[in-house]
Amino acid sequence: MRTFDLSIDYSQQRDWSSAIMCTEMAFGTVAAGMFVFSIMTGFSLGALIAFVSLLVVKGLLLMVDLGKPGRFLKVFKKLGNSWISKGAWGMLLFGVIGACYFAALYLCPELTVLVRALGIASCLLAVFMAVYDSFTMIDSRGVALWGDSGLPVLFGASAAASGSGALMALSALFPDVQLEPLCSWNGVAVLVLALALFSVLRCAKKARGGRMESAQLLSKGSLAAAFKLGAVGLGIVVPLAVCLVPALGFSLPALAWAVVGACEVIGAFALRFTFMKAGSYSPVM
Amino acid sequence: MTYCMVIDMKRCVGCGACATMCKQENGTRPGVFRSKVMKKEIGKYPNVKRVNLPMLCMHCENPPCVDVCPTGATSKDKDGIVTVDPSECVGCRACVTACPYEARTFMEDGDGYFGKQLCPFEKVKYAEHPVGTVDKCTFCKPRLEKGLEPACVQTCVADARIFGREEDLMGMIQRRRGYTLRSELGTAPHVYYLP
Numbered sequence: 461m462r463t464f465d466l467s468i469d470y471s472q473q474r475d476w477s478s479a480i481m482c483t484e485m486a487f488g489t490v491a492a493g494m495f496v497f498s499i500m501t502g503f504s505l506g507a508l509i510a511f512v513s514l515l516v517v518k519g520l521l522l523m524v525d526l527g528k529p530g531r532f533l534k535v536f537k538k539l540g541n542s543w544i545s546k547g548a549w550g551m552l553l554f555g556v557i558g559a560c561y562f563a564a565l566y567l568c569p570e571l572t573v574l575v576r577a578l579g580i581a582s583c584l585l586a587v588f589m590a591v592y593d594s595f596t597m598i599d600s601r602g603v604a605l606w607g608d609s610g611l612p613v614l615f616g617a618s619a620a621a622s623g624s625g626a627l628m629a630l631s632a633l634f635p636d637v638q639l640e641p642l643c644s645w646n647g648v649a650v651l652v653l654a655l656a657l658f659s660v661l662r663c664a665k666k667a668r669g670g671r672m673e674s675a676q677l678l679s680k681g682s683l684a685a686a687f688k689l690g691a692v693g694l695g696i697v698v699p700l701a702v703c704l705v706p707a708l709g710f711s712l713p714a715l716a717w718a719v720v721g722a723c724e725v726i727g728a729f730a731l732r733f734t735f736m737k738a739g740s741y742s743p744v745m
Numbered sequence: 746m747t748y749c750m751v752i753d754m755k756r757c758v759g760c761g762a763c764a765t766m767c768k769q770e771n772g773t774r775p776g777v778f779r780s781k782v783m784k785k786e787i788g789k790y791p792n793v794k795r796v797n798l799p800m801l802c803m804h805c806e807n808p809p810c811v812d813v814c815p816t817g818a819t820s821k822d823k824d825g826i827v828t829v830d831p832s833e834c835v836g837c838r839a840c841v842t843a844c845p846y847e848a849r850t851f852m853e854d855g856d857g858y859f860g861k862q863l864c865p866f867e868k869v870k871y872a873e874h875p876v877g878t879v880d881k882c883t884f885c886k887p888r889l890e891k892g893l894e895p896a897c898v899q900t901c902v903a904d905a906r907i908f909g910r911e912e913d914l915m916g917m918i919q920r921r922r923g924y925t926l927r928s929e930l931g932t933a934p935h936v937y938y939l940p
Contacts, residue, residue: 466781467783468783475851535837537817538817541812544837545815548815606842741847744783
């Protein structure tokens with residue numbers, strides 16, 4: 461049972477920083493991004509892996525986090541302002557439309573218009589799955605860092621970078637993965653991620669109260685090592701540095717891209733874990 | 746009609762009787778405080794002042810916790826009291842992170858005050874706050890229904906807490922320049938503090 465610190469001071473939120481919660485959110489981000497890029501590159505096996513793992517792993521982690529799985533169904537009851545409800549409905553729709561897409565793709569591939577339409581619809585829902593929890597975080601008005609309106613861009617870019625990165629990592633196992641367009645898209649996604657992260661942190665450092673405290677935790681405090689090494693180092697610096705190599709006229713082996721992809725996935729997890737844990741409440745006075 | 750509470754900061758001595766009485770009345774688990782007295786030391790030696798800040802749910806006019814609840818378990822009643830229905834709460838903790846006053850607590854499993862073996866009082870009371878749901882102050886709604894004041898108001902040794910209808914107390918709040926906590930967030934709390 462938790463104990464309260466009764467001093468009026470900053471306090472880190474602990475309710476959404478459990479390993480299960482952070483893993484569920486990070487996994488959802490990576491899998492949703494991977495689903496979109498798999499469809500864009502025509503790697504249907506990758507899309508299927510991402511689809512199943514997004515629904516099964518994220519869904520299971522959510523249920524484990526709630527403790528009593530039966531209660532999960534109650535979130536479908538009120539599709540009002542709650543982004544948790546919207547996310548649950550989005551996940552359900554993603555499951556249904558995604559399943560229709562794979563059924564059409566594997567059972568009647570000659571219906572190209574239908575397959576394409578279902579593919580686009582499921583991609584849009586996957587994008588929603590990648591960013592909806594950032595809107596949930598924005599709604600958490602007690603935690604100032606999460607109130608940044610740039611959060612959907614940050615986690616959307618993280619999904620794009622880590623999703624394409626996951627596919628690059630899978631290229632070591634599956635030669636079907638088309639590395640050529642994927643690496644270029646990945647470079648753009650990492651660049652957007654870097655800009656979004658810079659913007660969010662800059663705003664946080666200039667702000668007052670809990671947001672500034674969170675920025676301190678990420679830059680100098682207990683989370684600095686994980687944030688700098690994981691989210692920034694592995695998630696942004698390494699991929700950007702590697703992206704420059706082909707521009708300098710050198711070619712890289714496929715294995716190098718796979719390693720970079722794995723680094724980006726680790727970076728996405730580190731970003732989510734540190735952002736969740738850095739959320740701080742401002743003192744009430 | 747909207748209920749409100751006024752806390753006179755000059756009268757509060759920080760004894761914590763309100764927090765203790767609240768625990769006794771509501772039978773909350775160890776580490777869970779619906780009502781608590783927070784402390785802060787201001788200034789530097791020798792000019793140091795200690796501030797005692799009684800805290801509870803602010804029963805906001807625009808409660809952020811209500812909007813984020815995915816099941817409608819958290820709601821505001823006609824008297825302006827924000828409550829949680831444990832049978833509807835799924836334990837997502839969205840309301841806990843939405844509350845800027847840290848007035849909500851997620852019920853985790855754990856021992857009672859006397860170890861694993863719960864006393865008869867704990868057995869009865871803990872059943873009202875099931876594990877995996879969120880708990881908060883209700884202005885002692887069951888007591889209000891019996892025509893009684895909230896337990897913290899009744900027990901305050903310094904009469905620092907005043908409870909009543911907002912329209913009846915608003916004159917005093919304005920006259921004494923009462924304020925609310927974190928008013929910049931637009932939550933419009935119904936707990937006022939008198940300087």
